[in-house]
Amino acid sequence: MNFEEEVSEYIPLEEDLVGPLSVEAFTADKAFGRAIPNLSELELAFFGVGNAMFDQSWVTAPATTTSRDGLGPIFNARACSACHAKDGRGKPLLENNAASQGFLIRLSSDNNFAEGPIAFENYGGQLQDAANLGIEPEGSINVAFEFIEGRYPDNTVYQLRKPIYSIVDNSYGSLSGAQTSPRVGQQVIGLGFIDALSEESLLKNQDVNDIDKDGISGKANYVWNVKQQKLTIGKFGWKANQPSLEQQVAGAFHGDMGLTSDLFPNENCPSGVDCSKLANGNNVGEQVEVNSKQFSRIMIYQAAISVPKRRNVDNADVINGKRLFNTLNCVTCHVDRFTTSTYPLLPQLENITIKPYSDFLLHDMGEALADERGDFLANGNEWKTQPLWGIGLIETVNKHTFLLHDGRARTIEEAILWHGGEATKSKESFMNLEKNKREQLLAFLNTL
Ligand code: HEC
Ligand code: HEC
Structure with missing residues (x-):
C-alpha cells in the first residue's frame, strides 16, 4: 500500500493528534522536529535546508558567509533555535538582563483596534535587548518574583510564582507610558495544520456574547495581513496576533533577529542611527537579507513539522483524566476536533482531522494574567487558548516545564491554577477534585 492509500483507509487512533500524519518521535532531539511522513524527496530536502536555517546563528554583515x-x-537573539531550542518551548526570563532563550517583551503606546498596537516612539513594537557592535541595544530587562500561597479545598498547599518585569538602561529615550507584553516562544509543532484551518471552522466555536450561557465566550482576533493588505483572522502568537505562518516567520526574522525578507523589506532601524550607512546582508542583486528561496525552505520546515503521538493512552488513570478534562469544560476552550481545509503549500496537510486542544480564539483569562496591552481585538485580559499538543514532551525536549505566555507557571498544575476570567469555573472544579483525580487529569495532560 502506498502512503496515499494508507491515508485514505486510515482508522482514527486515540494516540494520533494529526491523524495518519502523527509521528512516533519521543526523544529530546526529535519529538518536536520530525516531519510528516509523506513529504516528497524534494520537500524533504527543503525541510533539511529549512531545519539548518532554523538552527544556524546569523552574523553581522558584511561577512564571508553571505547567506547568513x-x-x-538591533535584535533579540541570533538564531530561531536560540528561542525555540530543538523546536520547543522557550525559557522565561529568570535573572536580570539574561540573554534571551525565548523571552521577549512587546511594546506599544496604545492599541488601535483596526491597525493593531501603535509602535512606541523610538522603540517600535518590541524591545530589542541586543545589538551589533557599535550600536546601543534598546535596553535590558530585569525580573523579580512574588510568591503567592494558596490552598486547595482539601487543604493541600500550592504556590504561584508571579514575575514582575522592569526595563532598565533604555538608550533611545523615555519608556514612560509604554504598554508591555512579556512572552515566550512556543514549541513550533503542527503549525502547517493550524495554517490550513479555514476561518469558518474557527468561527464555529465563537460565542462572543456567550449565548449558550456557559460563561465561556471566545472571540476571533482579526489582525493586519501584510500580504493581503486587509484584516484577516489571527492564528499564531499568544494573542492570535499573526494571521499566517508566513507572516509569523517573516515577523520573527524581522523583529527578533533584524533580518529583512520580502514581506518586511525595511530594516528595523533604531532612532538616530543611519541604517543606510550600515552594511546590510543583502546578496548581490537582492533587496532583502533572507531571499525568497531561503524563505520558502524555512516555510516548508515550519509547516511540515508533525505532532508526536500520545503515550500511555490505555492507562486507566489517563482515561479517567481525559474524562475529567471534558467534564470540567477544559475542552470548551482546548477544543479537540478540527478538520483542515485547503493548503497549497503542502496539500498533504489537507482534510486531516486534528486534535490541537485549542480553539485559537481569545478568552478573558482574568486580571492576574493580564498584560494591559491591546493587540488588535485582544484586550489586556485576553489570550488565545494555547494548543496543548506536545505539552507532555516539553520537559523531555527542553528540560523545563515553564508554561503560559510568559513562562511564569513552573508546572502544568500551576498553569491551571493561574486560569481566571472565563476559565474560573473550570479551575474551581479542578480545585474541588480529590487529589487523586487532580493527578489523573495531570496524567492525561502529560500524554499529549
Ligand atoms: C528572541 C526569541 C525568539 C526568536 C529569535 C524567535 N522566536 Fe519565534 N517566538 C518567540 C516568541 C516570544 C513567540 C510568541 C510571540 C507572540 O505571542 O507574539 C514566538 C512565536 C513563534 C511562532 C508562533 C507559534 C505559535 O504557536 O503561535 C512561530 C511559528 C515562530 N515563533 C517561529 C520562529 C522562527 C521561524 C524564528 C526564526 C526566524 C523565530 N521564531 C525566532 C520568540 C522567538
Ligand atoms: C476559557 C477558556 C479556557 C478554559 C475553560 C481552560 N483553558 Fe487552559 N488555557 C486557556 C488560555 C487562553 C491559555 C493561555 C493563557 C496564558 O498563556 O496566559 C491556557 C493555557 C493552559 C495551559 C498552559 C499551556 C501552555 O502550553 O503554556 C494548560 C496546561 C491549560 N490551559 C490547561 C487547562 C485545563 C486542564 C483546563 C480545565 C481545568 C483548562 N485549561 C481550561 C484557556 C482556557
Whole structure:
C-alpha cells in the first residue's frame, strides 16, 4: 500500500493528534522536529535546508558567509533555535538582563483596534535587548518574583510564582507610558495544520456574547495581513496576533533577529542611527537579507513539522483524566476536533482531522494574567487558548516545564491554577477534585 492509500483507509487512533500524519518521535532531539511522513524527496530536502536555517546563528554583515549575514542592527537573539531550542518551548526570563532563550517583551503606546498596537516612539513594537557592535541595544530587562500561597479545598498547599518585569538602561529615550507584553516562544509543532484551518471552522466555536450561557465566550482576533493588505483572522502568537505562518516567520526574522525578507523589506532601524550607512546582508542583486528561496525552505520546515503521538493512552488513570478534562469544560476552550481545509503549500496537510486542544480564539483569562496591552481585538485580559499538543514532551525536549505566555507557571498544575476570567469555573472544579483525580487529569495532560 502506498502512503496515499494508507491515508485514505486510515482508522482514527486515540494516540494520533494529526491523524495518519502523527509521528512516533519521543526523544529530546526529535519529538518536536520530525516531519510528516509523506513529504516528497524534494520537500524533504527543503525541510533539511529549512531545519539548518532554523538552527544556524546569523552574523553581522558584511561577512564571508553571505547567506547568513545581516543580523541586526538591533535584535533579540541570533538564531530561531536560540528561542525555540530543538523546536520547543522557550525559557522565561529568570535573572536580570539574561540573554534571551525565548523571552521577549512587546511594546506599544496604545492599541488601535483596526491597525493593531501603535509602535512606541523610538522603540517600535518590541524591545530589542541586543545589538551589533557599535550600536546601543534598546535596553535590558530585569525580573523579580512574588510568591503567592494558596490552598486547595482539601487543604493541600500550592504556590504561584508571579514575575514582575522592569526595563532598565533604555538608550533611545523615555519608556514612560509604554504598554508591555512579556512572552515566550512556543514549541513550533503542527503549525502547517493550524495554517490550513479555514476561518469558518474557527468561527464555529465563537460565542462572543456567550449565548449558550456557559460563561465561556471566545472571540476571533482579526489582525493586519501584510500580504493581503486587509484584516484577516489571527492564528499564531499568544494573542492570535499573526494571521499566517508566513507572516509569523517573516515577523520573527524581522523583529527578533533584524533580518529583512520580502514581506518586511525595511530594516528595523533604531532612532538616530543611519541604517543606510550600515552594511546590510543583502546578496548581490537582492533587496532583502533572507531571499525568497531561503524563505520558502524555512516555510516548508515550519509547516511540515508533525505532532508526536500520545503515550500511555490505555492507562486507566489517563482515561479517567481525559474524562475529567471534558467534564470540567477544559475542552470548551482546548477544543479537540478540527478538520483542515485547503493548503497549497503542502496539500498533504489537507482534510486531516486534528486534535490541537485549542480553539485559537481569545478568552478573558482574568486580571492576574493580564498584560494591559491591546493587540488588535485582544484586550489586556485576553489570550488565545494555547494548543496543548506536545505539552507532555516539553520537559523531555527542553528540560523545563515553564508554561503560559510568559513562562511564569513552573508546572502544568500551576498553569491551571493561574486560569481566571472565563476559565474560573473550570479551575474551581479542578480545585474541588480529590487529589487523586487532580493527578489523573495531570496524567492525561502529560500524554499529549
Ligand atoms: C528572541 C526569541 C525568539 C526568536 C529569535 C524567535 N522566536 Fe519565534 N517566538 C518567540 C516568541 C516570544 C513567540 C510568541 C510571540 C507572540 O505571542 O507574539 C514566538 C512565536 C513563534 C511562532 C508562533 C507559534 C505559535 O504557536 O503561535 C512561530 C511559528 C515562530 N515563533 C517561529 C520562529 C522562527 C521561524 C524564528 C526564526 C526566524 C523565530 N521564531 C525566532 C520568540 C522567538
Ligand atoms: C476559557 C477558556 C479556557 C478554559 C475553560 C481552560 N483553558 Fe487552559 N488555557 C486557556 C488560555 C487562553 C491559555 C493561555 C493563557 C496564558 O498563556 O496566559 C491556557 C493555557 C493552559 C495551559 C498552559 C499551556 C501552555 O502550553 O503554556 C494548560 C496546561 C491549560 N490551559 C490547561 C487547562 C485545563 C486542564 C483546563 C480545565 C481545568 C483548562 N485549561 C481550561 C484557556 C482556557
